[in-house]
Amino acid sequence: MSHRGPVRVQDRHAFDTLIDARSPAEFAIDHLPGAINCPVLDDEERRIVGTLYKQQGAFEARRVGGAMVAANLAHHLRTRFADRPAHWKPLVYCWRGGMRSGSMVTWMRLVGWDAQQLAGGYKAWRRHVIDTLESQAPRLPLRVLCGATGSAKTRVLQALANQGQQTLDLEALARHRGSVLGAWPGVDQPSQTAFETQIVHALDAIDPQRPVFIEAESARIGRLNVPQPLVQRLRSSPCIEVQATASARLAYLLRDYAGLADDPALLARQLGTLKELHGRQVIERWQAWAEARALEPLFSELMALHYDPLYARSQSTHLHQWSQRQMVPADDLSPPAIDALARQVAGLPAPTP
Structure with missing residues (x-):
């Protein structure tokens, strides 16, 4: 059964696997509990794309970055995701729920998995952490x-x-x-x-x-x-x-x-x-x-x-x-x-x- 509407942090337990699509360095600093790291860009690739974006603009960054993302997704499909059944339901997030998690979700859906993107990405999780501490700690x-x-x-x-x-x-x-x-x-x-x-x-x-x-x-x-x-x-x-x-x-x-x-x-x-x-x-x-x-x-x-x-x-x-x-x-x-x-x-x- 496909999830309707944006997936919020509170809905994360309804999924089989939580996937962090960010770079290993971002994942090492902090990530959602239980998430596995399947980066669509590694640390060096992310640096290259960021530099291209600053120096040559969004199109060039997307063209070069897109090829890197495609190669990394192909690698994950052959390795980490190779044994996942047809009914597998992963939830994917990146920094703010943008292109990195979006591209992974698109490919997963083409395969036939009911993949979803976490609305707001890691930033939504961070907001949830701060709100939870403020609301629960006093009680x-x-x-x-x-x-x-x-x-x-x-x-x-x-x-x-x-x-x-x-x-x-x-x-x-x-x-x-x-x-x-x-x-x-x-x-x-x-x-x-x-x-x-x-x-x-x-x-x-x-x-x-x-x-x-x-x-x-x-x-x-x-x-x-x-x-x-x-x-x-x-x-x-x-x-x-x-x-x-x-x-x-x-x-x-x-x-x-x-x-x-x-x-x-x-x-x-x-x-x-x-x-x-x-x-x-x-x-x-x-x-x-x-x-x-x-x-x-x-x-x-x-x-x-x-x-x-x-x-x-x-x-x-x-x-x-x-x-x-x-x-x-x-x-x-x-x-x-x-x-x-x-x-x-x-x-x-x-x-x-």
Whole structure:
């Protein structure tokens, strides 16, 4: 059954395959969840066509670009689309729903597939992401998980998810732990737009009648900004504080960040960014420990001099319901204890509005 009228972003689930016809570089920055990349122009071809358009005008750009598009479509028909049945229904998009997706849809229809073009292309998706964040974030039933650095908040969040609770793990989506030493080794963060796309994709699966556990985050995670409507909702939501003992936290940090000892030079460089906060003398002592792979005294002092004072200031400033928080004590942060802690957090009575 052919789709009547323009296909909107909300209709995308009615199709068998979502195809991004843009160049690989555009696709890498951000794309619709679940889309496959079948470019009608690759990165270099797109550059050539763009230059021709500027220097010689639309006709010459279309003549040369048309031949490239035809060659790429022929390639996709012989490879990616070769085994698709007659009743296959793909939805195709490009930057704004123009010639790139239009040409692919035309060829697919000539073959006999019921191909459709996404009205407005990727730009319509981007608008949908912004609108969704603005409309849904203010209504999310968030429970904000707090705790000083080393309280295993991320692990508790993962345990909650494994136990069937709803969670929104912003650090996993941002691929960063959010602290000064939070970069994931060898992993790049996504683009800002891809980060927002992933948040909206996660929100799609959320039941607004059940609580959503989220970690207390600052407005930035690494180099990414948490969308403002979500920051505001997080800051005004009820809080649960994991109150772990200093010894449990230190033991947890030494396990969790053990990998930092693999690259002492990088660790020393990261610590150097704190010079303005703590002065040269302190940083040089920390860097010497980093280079000697002496994580225990390093983390002990980082907790006492950096993380804890920062935590005490930021929670009461940024979290509007901090004074009414629910508290869960913890003197052990081993994996079995974290599972038990998550069950305790999930079992807390619903906060009174």
